[in-house]
Amino acid sequence: MSSIEMEVFSNSQLIVLTVLMFIGGEIFTSMVGLHLRRLFKKNLQIPTTLEGFDSLSLIKFLGFVVLGYLLITHIVGIGMIVVYFLFISSFAKEILDEKGINLVTFSFFTCVSTLASCGFVPTNENMIVFHKNSGLLLILIPQILVGNTLYPSCLRFCIWVIGKFSKDHHNDEHRLKVDYLLKTSEEIGYIHLLPSLHSCLLVVTVFGFIFIQFVLICSMEWDSNGFSGLNSYQKVVAILFLSTNSRHAGETIVNISSLSSAILIMFIVMMYLPPYTSFLPLNEKQELEDHFRHLQRRKVRSKKAKAWQNLLFSQLSYLIIFITIICIIERKKMVEDPINFSVLNIVLEVISAYGNVGFSTGYSCKLQIHPPNDCVDKWYGFSAKWSNKAKIVLILVMMFGRLKKFNMDGGKAWKLV
Numbered sequence: 001m002s003s004i005e006m007e008v009f010s011n012s013q014l015i016v017l018t019v020l021m022f023i024g025g026e027i028f029t030s031m032v033g034l035h036l037r038r039l040f041k042k043n044l045q046i047p048t049t050l051e052g053f054d055s056l057s058l059i060k061f062l063g064f065v066v067l068g069y070l071l072i073t074h075i076v077g078i079g080m081i082v083v084y085f086l087f088i089s090s091f092a093k094e095i096l097d098e099k100g101i102n103l104v105t106f107s108f109f110t111c112v113s114t115l116a117s118c119g120f121v122p123t124n125e126n127m128i129v130f131h132k133n134s135g136l137l138l139i140l141i142p143q144i145l146v147g148n149t150l151y152p153s154c155l156r157f158c159i160w161v162i163g164k165f166s167k168d169h170h171n172d173e174h175r176l177k178v179d180y181l182l183k184t185s186e187e188i189g190y191i192h193l194l195p196s197l198h199s200c201l202l203v204v205t206v207f208g209f210i211f212i213q214f215v216l217i218c219s220m221e222w223d224s225n226g227f228s229g230l231n232s233y234q235k236v237v238a239i240l241f242l243s244t245n246s247r248h249a250g251e252t253i254v255n256i257s258s259l260s261s262a263i264l265i266m267f268i269v270m271m272y273l274p275p276y277t278s279f280l281p282l283n284e285k286q287e288l289e290d291h292f293r294h295l296q297r298r299k300v301r302s303k304k305a306k307a308w309q310n311l312l313f314s315q316l317s318y319l320i321i322f323i324t325i326i327c328i329i330e331r332k333k334m335v336e337d338p339i340n341f342s343v344l345n346i347v348l349e350v351i352s353a354y355g356n357v358g359f360s361t362g363y364s365c366k367l368q369i370h371p372p373n374d375c376v377d378k379w380y381g382f383s384a385k386w387s388n389k390a391k392i393v394l395i396l397v398m399m400f401g402r403l404k405k406f407n408m409d410g411g412k413a414w415k416l417v
Helices: 011-024 026-039 055-088 090-099 103-115 134-146 151-168 172-183 196-221 232-245 261-272 282-297 303-311 315-329 331-336 343-354 388-402
Strands: none
Touching (some): 026 055, 055 090, 055 151, 055 172, 090 103, 103 134, 196 232, 196 261, 261 343, 315 343, 315 388
């Protein structure tokens, strides 16, 4: 969803953007939150079942686990990208050389962007220019998952591995901490550390959504222009990559606007869903409800806070308001340029901003009813053609999307009967 072409940035500017994406990623910010809680000594009410362990030692332990997770995923991801360009695909390396993009900078930038679910790539065309490099796409797919939708499950697995390692090496202190974190994850108050049941069902749900998208895209877009020139294997990998990116990395190997309306609507739904959405059977929901109820009890609500809570709307209500405001602001362009400025394109752009995904239909001069002579197609997002007022509203949507976890209970005062 860039407003300018990415290749206008110099190497040093790309490095600055890489740092900003890294420190703005959900995993990094959550890790900083853990360490800040420890520094400010905000103790939790930990039961006495673990004598000798207080909340601060558990937070410190979990904080270093997250730090290790963050470092390992980035080091492995960057290393695999570098190895691919140097030893596997000389064609991909030639693309970077032609564009004047440094390989190391590209590897760092792409890996950080993928793990932080930013959707930026140093090339103007995003990943379209690498749509035939199936190996590179297969390298990025796991990074998308471990940095976003599967982070809670992977984090819990890492803690379990540490526990097994500590048991084998007779490190009772770490083993006890691991056992406590795994059995009573809600006590620590770290929203990304989910209960065992939710973590397992999250994996099933994530791959279920990917499978649904994969089947639908294969059935509707297999012979479309977006996947022309690819063999069957390359198409399968490309569609799998696209299906994974809709939640919520935002990298793409086709022009989104070339896809059918049904696929775009499916993407809108996927981008709207929170990253940790999971299927929970009715008789198994109690564990998750207890987990989040415990987190809610930790928030001391005053009468003013409760009154304010009654005035809050649901997430969907706010999005409808934002979309309506943007349509009002851009009503003139919607009349003069109805194909580019369609309601579907605007909705997709807003939901993409809300989900911090980055999918965009772009803007095409060919789709204008009366194209001016000076109109030139550019590789940037659809919102780049919006007015400044509409862009400000979209920025607010992005901020609202990043902070949506603080308003997940909004709209409960409204009852639809």
